[in-house]
Amino acid sequence: MPAVDLVRLEKLGIYNFRNLQHVDMRELCSFNFIHGINGSGKTSILEAIHTLALTRSFRSRKMDAVISYEKEDLTVRGELRTGFRPQNTIIGVRRPRKGAVLVKVDGEKLSTAGQLAGVLPVQVINPASFELLEGGPGVRRQYLDWGVFHVKHSGFFEYWPRYRKALQQRNSLLRRGNIDASLLAPWDRELEAMGALIHDARGKHFTLLAAAFESIYSRLLSSVATSGVDAPSLSMSMTAGWKDGDQSLGDSLSVNLAGDIRAGFTRSGPHRADIEFRVGKLAAGDVLSRGQIKTLVCALKLAQSRVLLDQGISTVFLVDDLAAELDERRCKAVFKELVELDVQVFASSVRRSDLNDDWCMSRALKRFHVEHGVVSEC
Secondary structure (H helix, E strand, O other): OOOOOOOEEEEEEEEEEOEEEEEEOOOOEEEEEEEOOOOHHHHHHHHHHHHHHHHOOOOOHHHHHEEEOOOOEEEEEEEEEEEEOOOOEEEEEEOOOOOOOOOEEOOOOOOOHHOOOOOEEEEEEEHHHHHHHHHHHHHHHHHHHHHHHHHHEEEEEEEHHHHHHHHHHHHHHOOOOOHHHHHHHHHHHHHHHHHHHHHHHHHHHHHHHHHHHHHHHHHHOOOOOOOOOOOOOOEEEOOOOOOOOOOHHHHHHOHHHHHHHHHOOOOOOOHOOOEEEEEEEEHHHHOOHHHHHHHHHHHHHHHHHHHHHOOOOOOOOEEEEEOOOOOOHHHHHHHHHHHHHHHHEEEEEHHHOOOOOHOOOOOOOEEEEEOOOEEEEO
């Protein structure tokens, strides 16, 4: 196993972020518990960390809704301790109401926000996460690609933009109606080449992901099962987005051309990939209980970070009000896995008692209380 590039957020500054006007959090620990009534600003702290990592909130892509009322911009600053580097990494993100986002790392302005990707990998577990099983295929593709993107030397960062550009060009031609296939040929070749590379990168990551998931899901279920009833046999598989067992993507594009012209868009390719979960021959979402579905999704998030950790990449977990979604036994089981991963955790709850000190298993813990946008240690 490669040396792990552990990531720890040690300082966090938040300015004009929803109702958080000026927040300065220092000496952050492995586990950081944040408490406050609904609307106090506790989830906004998690959002701010996500913005520091990806320049956007996980709750809203409309930054006007995130910037404090009557303020022109928001700023999030963080100081990271990363791996064995002698000096901490300083990240700053400024989002104005008008104009481009400004991102700086160690005082150097980044030319694109995309260059920030990978500096602070974050994994979110919140109520919206549970759409991972019951939501559309796009949600599961995004989950899978998050992991593939962070895998070093996967090439995904290069392949995907090229694929998307070719897809847009092909779809633009398809919308014209009855066109000559020769006009599509260069874009078909690019889709086939990039699509094969994307599928291969996803497949390698998925194989590791499925193995890690099976192990973690089994442990989570066994920690709450009383008689084996709570542990149905579950399988997961990745679909390519075309019948890859029967034909290449290029063949699929050719065979389906007439249908694509009628539809006005490309119906085959990695942009149609999915992850399927089944209990026997039935869709898992139709069989599992709400508690089992939520346990499954937590296992998927944990498995994703397990795979990256085995490749030397550490993540930071943002866990929003898990006690409102899972019972105490399941929460305890999830936190046991987080301890085993040795990741940094920021977790929110309404009541202090919703997050138990014992769940951290003697790891360093700090608690914060939020009230009317004011954050204090407690």
